[in-house]
Amino acid sequence: MSFKLVLLDQLAACHHDKSWFIPLDEMLRDVTAAQAAWTNDEGQSIWRLVHHLIFWNERWLDRFIQGEVRMDHHINNDETFYVNPSRVSEEEWQKSIERVGSTFVQWIQAVQESDDAKLALTIPSYFNAPWWNVISNVCIHNAYHIGQIMMLKKKVVASA
Template structure:
């Protein structure tokens, strides 16, 4: 088994393959914009967490595809949990879901087109971590937030 096949399996388990937990696509499919934007007591919403996942998956994918791209060290991680309160509608929610699907499919394509040499290459500006480790940790990050989203959805269902 190769790094590539393991990472593709991890990404798919996060987004669309039912495995140890319900995949993100299935969790989100029946939510409307109002439900997705509903906040809990810590002022987090499903939509803001999805935006956070999109942000980090897009940034790391951009860097994976072009290693000359550096991560913006000035970004405040809390800012990646944004939600535009003036654009809470089903059209914008569908656009957000499309971006999420696109980034997961793009990661799949990038990994499928990679060889193990790329995945073992170290990133000097990121603690000399190998790409396989970075992508694996990105999947763990995704799974962590998928758990949050599932809990928020359960809370939403118990209230409604």
């Protein structure tokens, strides 16, 4: 089996293929802006997690497409969760859903268009990790936060 098939399976599972867990597109389908903006005692919200996923998926996708990784040591990871409180609306929430979905579609397309040689290339500036390993870890990161979104969704729906 090729790297490509495994990565495409992982990306699909995170985005739209209901297999071991509910995929992100289904998880977000009936969430309102108010539900997405609701924060728990730790300050987490569905919307904040979606923004975090958008940030890191877009960042690594751009790196993969460009074939170049420049490490951004100035990034404050906490800032990747930011949601502007003055922009909380159904329209803005739908834009966030569309953007995260679009990013997954772009990832799938980028991996489909790649061959195993590109996926096996190592990234000297990132621990000499091969691309297939980095993309696989992006998927693990996505699955972790999709699980958090599921737990938050259960809490917000139960509190309604």
